[in-house]
Amino acid sequence: MKRTSLLIALVASLVLMLTIGCTDLVKVMAASPEVVENSSTFRMKGLPSFNAIEARQGIEVTHDTRGKAGVVVTTNLKDTTLLNIRVEGKTLIIAYQPQVTNLGHKVKTTVSVSAADxxxxxASSAASIEVCEDFYLPRTLSFRASSAGSIRARNFEATSVSVKSSSAANIFLDHFSTRHTAVDVSSGASVQLQRIGGGNLSTEVSSGASLSLSGHASDGKLSASSGASLDAAALHLKTATATASSGASVTLNAEQANTDASSGGSVKNVFKRK
Known part of the structure; x- marks a missing residue:
């Protein structure tokens, strides 16, 4: 009887594998972490100091630049030890444990971080970070998103700003001032930078990605390739260099511009003298 039951189970497993494939079979057999109806909230204790935040695996993070330093977690996980929140070097890493691979849509974790500077x-793997308060940083400020991660911030000032988005990720920055902004967008990602306040700008957009800019800057180096889109019609530039290739498009608004389009690319300057 036991031998017959085992044989039936093996045949069923084989049929399932042939039907949905080995990768999907692993996903089916790996149960999602157990969740509870009422989420629990707790404060992390004993974390070393940090000056960077990294969010992973769909976790939602908010950052308060003014509040009392601390990390508060709200989750509906029944087993909170499945969370993996730690400081490596100077980076606060907010993630799940490595063995947690099948999260499902029911798992929800939000983390509130209070820290200055x-x-x-x-942000990666569909995680998100939102900076909730305005702030000033007398140094370089970096925003990096990948694999459908997202970052949002507004009302800030920094010496320079570095933005990098890839693999369907999204970054949205609004109303900021800086001496220099460097932007790299690729692989279907999108970046929106609104109400830029001064400084110079360098951009690289490629592989079907999109970049939208508004505000004003003194000088801009704008480059798009491989079907990417760069819309800077709402960004007033004094001088600019713009290039587009391989089906990409660039729209700019510059008083003086050097432009170059090749291999099906297009560059359009919409500036009109008053």
Missing amino acids: IVDYQ
Whole structure:
């Protein structure tokens, strides 16, 4: 009887594998972490100091630049030890344990971080970071998003700003001032930078990605390739260099511009003298 039951189970497993494939079979057999109806909230204790935040695996993070330093977690996980929140070097990493691979849509974790002088934000694997308060940082400020991660911030000032978005990720920055802004967008990602206040700008957009800019800057180096889109019609530039290639498009608004389009690319300057 036991031998017959085992044989039936093996045949069923084989049929399932042939039907949905080995990768999907692993996903089916790996149960999602157990969740509870009422989420629990707790404060992390004993964390070392940090000046960077990295969010992973769909976790939602908010950053308060003015509040009392601390990290507060709200989650509906029944087993909170499945969370993996730690400081490596100077980076606060907010993630799940490595063995947690099948999260499902029911798992929800939000983390509220209070800390001043954060210089680097990273979001990956559908995680999100939102900076809630305005702030000033007398150094380089970095925003990096990948694999459908997202970052949002507004009302800030920094010496320079570095933005990098890839693999369907999204970064939205609004109303900021800086001496220099460097932007790199690729692989279907999108970046929106609104109400830029001064300084110079360098951009690289490629592989179907999109970049939208508004505000004003003194000088801009704008480059798009491989089907990417760069819309800077609402960004007033004094001088600019713009290039587009391989089906990409660039729209700019510059008093003086050097432009170059090749291999099906297009560059359009919409500036009109009053």
